[in-house]
Amino acid sequence: MGSWCMGSFDSDGALDRRIVLRNDGVRLIGQARAALARVTDDGSELAELWADTANVDAWRAHVAELDRRLGDIET
Numbered sequence: 503m504g505s506w507c508m509g510s511f512d513s514d515g516a517l518d519r520r521i522v523l524r525n526d527g528v529r530l531i532g533q534a535r536a537a538l539a540r541v542t543d544d545g546s547e548l549a550e551l552w553a554d555t556a557n558v559d560a561w562r563a564h565v566a567e568l569d570r571r572l573g574d575i576e577t
Contacts, residue, residue: 531572538569
């Protein structure tokens with residue numbers, strides 16, 4: 503091996519990177535879902551601004567759909 507690359511292929515390292523990426527994905531999905539919860543909270547300025555529009559229900563539905571999709575991601 504190595505005729506086209508500079509060194510040998512380290513399959514254990516590749517697996518380690520995959521595990522790190524998976525763990526980062528779990529962390530990032532959790533952060534995204536927490537952010538969605540914060541912006542839709544009753545005390546949120548963003549939620550208050552949307553409450554003053556005719557599209558508040560559609561906005562809440564879109565945010566809920568995004569949260570559902572994030573929850574469906576398998577990591």
